[in-house]
Amino acid sequence: xxxxxxxxxxxxxxxxxxxxxxxxxxxxxxxxxxxxxxxxxxxxxxxxxxxxxxxxxxxxxxxxxxxxxxxxxxxxxxxxxxxxxxxxxxxxxxxxxxxxxxxxxxxxxxxxxxxxxxxxxxxxxxxxxxxxxxxxxxxxxxxxxxxxxxxxxxxxxxxxxxxxxxxxxxxxxxxxxxxxxxxxxxxxxxxxxxxxxxxxxxxxxxxxxxxxxxxxxxxxxxxxxxxxxxxxxxxxxxxxxxxxxxxxxxxxxxxxxxxxxxxxxxxxxxxxxxxxxxxxxxxxxxxxxxxxxxxxxxxxxxxxxxxxxxxxxxxxxxxxxxxxxxxxxxxxxxxxxxxxxxxxxxxxxxxxxxxxxxxxxxxxxxxxxxxxxxxxxxxxxxxxxxxxxxx
Amino acid sequence: xxxxxxxxxxxxxxxxxxxxxxxxxxxxxxxxxxxxxxxxxxxxxxxxxxxxxxxxxxxxxxxxxxxxxxxxxxxxxxxxxxxxxxxxxxxxxxxxxxxxxxxxxxxxxxxxxxxxxxxxxxxxxxxxxxxxxxxxxxxxxxxxxxxxxxxxxxxxxxxxxxxxxxxxxxxxxxxxxxxxxxxxxxxxxxxxxxxxxxxxxxxxxxxxxxxxxxxxxxxxxxxxxxxxxxxxxxxxxxxxxxxxxxxxxxxxxxxxxxxxxxxxxxxxxxxxxxxxxxxxxxxxxxxxxxxxxxxxxxxxxxxxxxxxxxxxxxxxxxxxxxxxxxxxxxxxxxxxxxxxxxxxxxxxxxxxxxxxxxxxxxxxxxxxxxxxxxxxxxxxxxxxxxxxxxxxxxxxxxxxxxxxxxxxxxxxxxxxxxxxxxxxxxxxxxxxxxxxxxxxxxxxxxxxxxxxxxxxxxxxxxxxxxxx
Numbered sequence: 001x002x003x004x005x006x007x008x009x010x011x012x013x014x015x016x017x018x019x020x021x022x023x024x025x026x027x028x029x030x031x032x033x034x035x036x037x038x039x040x041x042x043x044x045x046x047x048x049x050x051x052x053x054x055x056x057x058x059x060x061x062x063x064x065x066x067x068x069x070x071x072x073x074x075x076x077x078x079x080x081x082x083x084x085x086x087x088x089x090x091x092x093x094x095x096x097x098x099x100x101x102x103x104x105x106x107x108x109x110x111x112x113x114x115x116x117x118x119x120x121x122x123x124x125x126x127x128x129x130x131x132x133x134x135x136x137x138x139x140x141x142x143x144x145x146x147x148x149x150x151x152x153x154x155x156x157x158x159x160x161x162x163x164x165x166x167x168x169x170x171x172x173x174x175x176x177x178x179x180x181x182x183x184x185x186x187x188x189x190x191x192x193x194x195x196x197x198x199x200x201x202x203x204x205x206x207x208x209x210x211x212x213x214x215x216x217x218x219x220x221x222x223x224x225x226x227x228x229x230x231x232x233x234x235x236x237x238x239x240x241x242x243x244x245x246x247x248x249x250x251x252x253x254x255x256x257x258x259x260x261x262x263x264x265x266x267x268x269x270x271x272x273x274x275x276x277x278x279x280x281x282x283x284x285x286x287x288x289x290x291x292x293x294x295x296x297x298x299x300x301x302x303x304x305x306x307x308x309x310x311x312x313x314x315x316x317x318x319x320x321x322x323x324x325x326x327x328x329x330x331x332x333x334x335x336x337x338x339x340x341x342x343x344x345x346x347x348x349x350x351x352x353x354x355x356x357x358x359x360x361x362x363x364x365x366x367x368x369x370x371x372x373x374x375x376x377x378x379x380x381x382x383x384x385x386x387x388x389x390x391x
Numbered sequence: 392x393x394x395x396x397x398x399x400x401x402x403x404x405x406x407x408x409x410x411x412x413x414x415x416x417x418x419x420x421x422x423x424x425x426x427x428x429x430x431x432x433x434x435x436x437x438x439x440x441x442x443x444x445x446x447x448x449x450x451x452x453x454x455x456x457x458x459x460x461x462x463x464x465x466x467x468x469x470x471x472x473x474x475x476x477x478x479x480x481x482x483x484x485x486x487x488x489x490x491x492x493x494x495x496x497x498x499x500x501x502x503x504x505x506x507x508x509x510x511x512x513x514x515x516x517x518x519x520x521x522x523x524x525x526x527x528x529x530x531x532x533x534x535x536x537x538x539x540x541x542x543x544x545x546x547x548x549x550x551x552x553x554x555x556x557x558x559x560x561x562x563x564x565x566x567x568x569x570x571x572x573x574x575x576x577x578x579x580x581x582x583x584x585x586x587x588x589x590x591x592x593x594x595x596x597x598x599x600x601x602x603x604x605x606x607x608x609x610x611x612x613x614x615x616x617x618x619x620x621x622x623x624x625x626x627x628x629x630x631x632x633x634x635x636x637x638x639x640x641x642x643x644x645x646x647x648x649x650x651x652x653x654x655x656x657x658x659x660x661x662x663x664x665x666x667x668x669x670x671x672x673x674x675x676x677x678x679x680x681x682x683x684x685x686x687x688x689x690x691x692x693x694x695x696x697x698x699x700x701x702x703x704x705x706x707x708x709x710x711x712x713x714x715x716x717x718x719x720x721x722x723x724x725x726x727x728x729x730x731x732x733x734x735x736x737x738x739x740x741x742x743x744x745x746x747x748x749x750x751x752x753x754x755x756x757x758x759x760x761x762x763x764x765x766x767x768x769x770x771x772x773x774x775x776x777x778x779x780x781x782x783x784x785x786x787x788x789x790x791x792x793x794x795x796x797x798x799x800x801x802x803x804x805x806x807x808x809x810x811x812x813x814x815x816x817x818x819x820x821x822x823x824x825x826x827x828x829x830x831x832x833x834x835x836x837x838x839x840x841x842x843x844x845x846x847x848x849x850x851x852x853x854x855x856x857x858x859x
Contacts, residue, residue, distance in 0.1 A: 272446070272536055272539065365422070
């Protein structure tokens with residue numbers, strides 16, 4: 001952890017210098033760092049080479065902080081990815097910018113949505129990753145890295161671990177419906193700095209939904225993260241534990257509560273899942289429940305912010321900083337509520353962060369492919385889900 | 392509600408429809424859910440309940456053993472469910488009795504086997520209240536485990552002839568309308584269809600009752616399109632309305648000669664007369680349909696009886712001219728009566744404003760379109776056959792049968808049930824065959840005439856064929 005932190009800091013400092021320079025040399029440096037970073041990411045995450053040690057991952061993730069998350073860069077990366085595709089793939093990739101398409105995400109594997117059941121839900125739209133060549137995968141990962149955070153086990157690294165986790169499920173009883181080939185990438189509307197479009201990526205237990213309007217990130221939610229296996233596993237030499245930090249952050253927050261605070265935060269009901277999963281859009285509870293953050297000590301508030309940052313930090317650093325600052329401003333009016341086991345270890349454990357804007361839920365539930373509890377979690381924004389698109 | 396719909400679909404599969412559907416992924420798993428499977432009988436409903444044991448314990452505090460339930464535990468579970476189960480019609484409570492609680496290991500599509508509790512509920516409406524439309528307020532488990540889903544499924548219906556599950560129940564829950572027509576019908580089972588899902592309204596934290604109406608219109612919704620279809624089926628299935636119009640049209644191709652029907656009238660004149668009768672009937676019933684829907688009181692029994700009288704009158708007129716040349720006037724007058732009957736369908740929905748206007752327009756247009764189709768199907772062979780010797784026999788036979796049916800209905804509708812009235816109700820099923828027979832006969836007659844006197848039939852307007 002400490003080594004990773006140092007590296008991370010080093011690279012983020014480097015990034016600041018580069019940005020200050022603002023000349024041709026900086027662009028070249030940035031490109032160089034990016035390229036080096038991606039080379040390492042790929043060797044680290046492909047699961048084929050010996051080079052994929054966690055230290056290599058650390059370096060690569062940190063290096064990718066040089067992606068800015070600026071809309072113009074995102075559009076360029078999106079276009080670069082599209083340029084690697086053939087016409088049939090392009091036709092799948094480009095989808096209409098509609099609420100129906102935007103809302104077509106799920107925690108289920110795609111096969112469960114298309115499995116032939118009567119009215120079996122609407123499947124994800126977009127291009128299946130099973131069609132991608134190595135070169136196309138590389139371009140996709142560059143695009144994803146460009147819109148995500150660079151911290152270990154978060155952001156881009158988290159998504160890469162999700163893909164590995166699903167490969168693990170495929171190999172351990174899940175079968176063909178699981179694995180990295182069952183994810184979908186879609187551009188809802190044409191990537192542009194002059195208008196609105198959404199970058200959508202998702203699959204089993206994962207949904208990324210970045211909406212860009214006139215060159216700004218207008219919304220980074222709904223952002224779904226669930227995971228199975230929850231317990232740390234090794235896949236191709238990589239350590240896969242993408243949601244342990246989230247669980248730990250909630251456990252530390254609730255663990256800091258005294259008995260009165262716990263009593264105030266505890267919900268009377270029981271939760272088997274999150275409330276606002278796929279399809280339950282713009283349906284935020286009218287009343288906040290639990291304890292207001294204004295009742296917390298400064299240290300406890302820091303733990304709350306850290307827990308929120310586990311989700312907001314999944315997006316690129318600049319936008320994450322901006323959004324987190326807004327959530328911090330609204331912190332005193334933000335409520336924390338939980339049910340079940342406050343250590344967030346066992347089935348039935350549930351925690352919710354409900355602010356004027358932020359909405360985060362985390363729910364531990366029974367194993368599906370594997371034994372043992374696994375989490376579902378969603379980060380939503382009460383104003384900016386889908387960039388504000390509601391119909 | 393994508394996931395909800397998806398899981399609802401899974402529950403339907405669990406109800407027994409799985410066999411016909413594409414194979415599920417071997418590894419598919421979902422959360423065990425409560426299912427309520429309804430068997431609708433003449434005067435009551437039974438509900439087969441399946442509750443996931445873990446959730447039941449969480450919500451009720453009642454420990455569910457692995458093996459058989461002891462009497463006291465079974466009673467506690469039955470009481471718990473009764474406390475969370477209310478059925479009402481227009482605010483009037485049904486009797487809800489839960490019995491036969493037992494443990495089971497069960498499997499819903501993709502869940503794997505899980506421990507469950509099953510029980511049967513007998514739901515009995517108050518005396519005189521139909522068991523086919525009710526509000527189902529059920530919050531066992533979900534009052535505590537707020538993320539639970541409760542799938543309500545129609546397993547069997549005493550009125551379902553098994554031919555289809557086309558009639559889709561109208562279901563609304565939590566402020567939204569969810570309707571789902573389920574066509575999977577495993578051999579030997581009645582159609583199971585999803586009536587809706589009881590879920591938490593996340594905005595308010597409340598659980599709304601599920602409104603079930605087993606006889607709601609196809610499409611599950613009212614509105615213009617639904618009512619248009621409803622209007623069409625109202626005529627298609629409303630034997631009495633069809634019969635009145637067709638019987639009135641029976642002598643339309645003929646000219647009255649004193650107290651008898653005489654020569655064939657020129658086709659153009661017959662066409663005008665047919666159009667006039669049809670339009671007058673349309674105007675008449677449109678007026679009272681609108682008035683009745685808007686609130687004009689409609690006495691059901693007298694209206695039904697007057698419809699029978701209208702058919703009887705038309706039948707007598709078809710044999711002996713009662714009001715030659717004034718058919719349109721009569722059609723318009725009796726149209727007023729038929730329109731009152733139409734309006735009862737709409738006023739039962741208690742609509743208002745734009746919704747009312749759209750429904751009224753849709754329903755009326757549906758009626759007109761279907762009526763026009765019936766006229767277009769039946770009139771051409773009649774016009775042709777009017778030029779044959781046999782037409783008199785056909786006209787008199789049809790009119791007599793109609794008169795018998797109308798008399799049966801009239802007696803029935805003034806309170807004298809009789810087998811003729813009952814038999815007449817089933818006439819509608821034969822109407823497509825009657826149309827086919829008429830066309831076949833007419834075409835045969837045309838061909839025969841052409842063979843005998845080529846050229847004359849082709850001139851059309853001349854009374855080429857011998858007539859009575």
